[in-house]
Amino acid sequence: MKYLKNSLGMTLIEVLVAIALFSIAAIPLLGVFHESVITTADSKIRTKEATIAQSIAEDIKAGNTNVSNWNIPSDYYLLEDPNQSKVNIGNGVTEYKISIGKLQSNTQPFVLYAVAPSAEITGYTPPNIYSDNGNYDDEINRLKDIVTLVIVVVWAALFASFIVLPKLGFKGVVTVINSIIDSWNKNIRTLKDIATNAAKSVNLKIPWWLKWW
Numbered sequence: 374m375k376y377l378k379n380s381l382g383m384t385l386i387e388v389l390v391a392i393a394l395f396s397i398a399a400i401p402l403l404g405v406f407h408e409s410v411i412t413t414a415d416s417k418i419r420t421k422e423a424t425i426a427q428s429i430a431e432d433i434k435a436g437n438t439n440v441s442n443w444n445i446p447s448d449y450y451l452l453e454d455p456n457q458s459k460v461n462i463g464n465g466v467t468e469y470k471i472s473i474g475k476l477q478s479n480t481q482p483f484v485l486y487a488v489a490p491s492a493e494i495t496g497y498t499p500p501n502i503y504s505d506n507g508n509y510d511d512e513i514n515r516l517k518d519i520v521t522l523v524i525v526v527v528w529a530a531l532f533a534s535f536i537v538l539p540k541l542g543f544k545g546v547v548t549v550i551n552s553i554i555d556s557w558n559k560n561i562r563t564l565k566d567i568a569t570n571a572a573k574s575v576n577l578k579i580p581w582w583l584k585w586w
Contacts, residue, residue: 430487450500
């Protein structure tokens with residue numbers, strides 16, 4: 374019995390076609406993943422804000438009315454003085470508005486209305502919302518960078534394989550890769566800027582089908 378065996382492997386054209394097909398399928402998925410990352414991070418922030426607000430409401434009900442004794446993490450803040458927004462319901466009962474936000478977050482502060490015995494809230498200090506504590510939204514930024522890096526790598530693979538390699542050979546590919554690395558190290562995070570710098574480094578134009586912006 375004879376067995377057919379293909380010892381030639383994959384040709385360069387087959388590899389390039391495979392890369393192109395993968396890229397076409399991957400880009401929409403990366404966009405969905407990017408939005409999912411932001412949504413998940415915002416959801417975590419909202420859940421944390423709700424937990425803090427509920428804890429404050431319980432403190433007020435228990436008679437702990439000094440803001441400095443409330444458990445508010447350093448990267449979250451009490452937006453307004455509860456004394457300024459409270460509403461006297463009557464019979465010694467007051468409705469307090471508790472607004473909790475996160476420093477440098479794009480989400481709107483979480484608002485909770487709590488009904489508790491009437492009391493004067495003390496120790497409130499207006500927050501410095503734009504304070505740079507170096508510890509906010511780090512997770513979101515890291516995940517955004519990962520998604521951007523994957524997109525850049527896919528773009529670079531297509532540009533190098535279909536445009537640079539046939540015209541300039543492997544030397545041109547190395548030049549493009551070095552340009553992309555240099556742009557990334559300079560904290561350039563938009564595909565358009567990175568791609569433009571890469572194309573200029575080898576004096577080639579970016580074809581319409583690689584302009585993903």
